[in-house]
Amino acid sequence: MDEIPYNSSFIMVVDDDPSMRLMMSSALESLGLCVKEAEDGIQALTILENMIPDLLLLDVMMPGMDGFEVCARLKKNPLLSEIPIVLVTGNNDIDSIQRAFELGITDFVTKPIPWALIGYRINFLLRATKSFTDLKENQKRLSHAQQLAGMGTWSWDLHTDTIWFSEEVMQIFNYDPHGFDASFQSFISSVHPADRERVLYATSIAIETNTSYSIDHQLMLCDGKTCFVHTEASVISDRHGTPIKLEGAIQDITKRKEAENQISRLAFFDTLTGLPNRTLYQDHLKRIHSRSEIENTQYALLFIDIDEFKTINDTLGHHLGDVLLQQLALRLKESVRSEDFAASGMVARLGGDEFVVIIDTFNSSEDLAIIAQRIISNLRCPVMLEESEVSVTGSIGISIFPDDGTDTATLIKHADIAMYSAKDMGKNTFRYFNQVMHVAATLQLEIEKALKMAINNNEFLMHYQPQVDLLTKKIVAFESLIRWNNPTLGIVAPATFIPLAEKSNFIKELDRWVISKVFGQIRNWLDMGVGGFKVAINLSGKSIVQNDISEFVLQQLEKQFIDPNLIQIEITEGILMLDADAAERTLYKLKNIGVSLAIDDFGTGYSSLQYLHRLPVDTIKIDQSFVSKISDINQKEPLISTIIALAQSMELLIVAEGIEREVQNDYLSINHCHIGQGYLYSYPVPAEQVPLLLVCYNKKASYSNPDSQST
Ligand code: C2E
Ligand code: MG
């Protein structure tokens, strides 16, 4: 292929007259154009096989193949059809010019050629051709980009009521160009009925006010599918300002809408149950609240908590626990959806096993009772989980606007209080909020507040209750028991404040305070020469499970130079319900330090022999509720016998709690219980009384049993 100078246009001159070719070449070359000559049509076509000129100057009359034939062949060849052709013809040869135009030439020059101007004329044509090709190229790019963006253009002629859609629109929306009725009415009927009025309104307002608009709506496609589109349109007016057409762009935004919907599902719906989540519930509640305020109507909140869900979840495993929650969510929806009376509501999941129902239409509180009762019975129906039946119950608290609160925060708080009250009533029931509950809850809050300040205010103290060897009658240990003396509340029992401390996590701080206080006391006693007994400390399950207390125990033992053998840690069986694995880890750490471990209140909680075997326990404390039943030395107490037999088989020490009467002491002693604790021997006493108690008690013991040695 011949070399063409870079950046200069290349012109091909086809003429059988050598002098014409020469004159033409020199005229063009003088302006920097490159020229290639061909002496007839056939030679021109041969050259064109190898190089494509920017323009072809073509003589009409040539031997062999004339200019028309060359022109016709070029137009048929897709590679060459775009080459601009300038026909060189005789003056007044109108017929040739007419024929050549029909064949698709670009321009013509007539002889005699104006040699001084011809170069400029060709340059001008080259520039026009370049603009034309650029424009075509841009249109192609635009169309490609529009296809990628799922976008096209349209125009609606208001006079003729015809809509024109670009090819892209036809493709995107799968319109059949033949079966398509291009009227506005037919377009509007393809807009989704839910959006039709909005689209009509936007269009008419734009025409009326001569403005533009943008709108998202759904479109029903011929194949029955629905898609989302975004339209931008503006009104075109004539010179008098009268609208004559609407022009716009339309884009398929179905994928974007789907993504938006997915995001909103994640943001507003609970992924496990598909119920509205806390965010959507709060949003909904705000709306219902404002409406009820304006319209002076009632609405109600039902707080639902599944009873003992944590235990069920731990027993089933988390996967089945999730399946159970999904089933319960369905039942809640069912319970509220009922159409047999005028109440409607929304069920949401607040997290864990907590659900809420907002009832925004109801006639009376009886309607709410019907819903609550239905929820309770629906929850109670057994659920099949991997071939085993599981039954759960729920507790419900109800608060009503405006009677139980005029703002959402108060109503939420009151529904919550009512729910806890339902739990206190024995669960599996519902309670309307009332002011008595409010007073109780307020008192509870007050206690919680006071608790947090009690350590700094020095309001806690420890009492010690002896544990007596049932054979020797000697004191072998003391259980430390916390006491709270608050200036306003008076003496508050541990049974009242320990559960509150556990609820608020303050228990971890309190347990640490007890450990350092008791260890400090032991050090004092040792320094005074008082010793020879163990001291038991009660620790909350939370301290064991959530917080590795063993390091603190070790650190305090070292601080006070105390032999770990002197310490016994008491925990309840409930600890196993919190997190059995974490409990096991901490208990082994404590055991390795050298302290001994006791299971307190044995037999009242979630007794799992399997776990008992796993834990490094030394002692079992029989709960006082069993001991209190003993009233006769010959009586059969199968539970006590079983616990003792179990402890014996595991070689554990047995302590009986709450011994108040001689008969209980004798019964337990005969039945091989090792140690007793209770008011019969002594009430819990302040630390100062411990040395005296030891002296008196162990002396008394030596009297009753001369062989034993006093401590
Ligand atoms: P617990 O560990 O089972 O303690 C035994 C409870 O029975 C004590 O109640 C004690 O005063 C009482 N008691 C002792 N002998 C008799 C008796 O013969 N008859 C009757 N009816 N009761 C008797 P208290 O001191 O009110 O403690 C209640 C519970 O509070 C304790 O039960 C324990 O679970 C918890 N607690 C006590 N002190 C602490 C502490 O320092 N830390 C933690 N975390 N919990 C503690
Ligand atoms: Mg105890």
Ligand code: MG
């Ligand atoms: Mg106990």
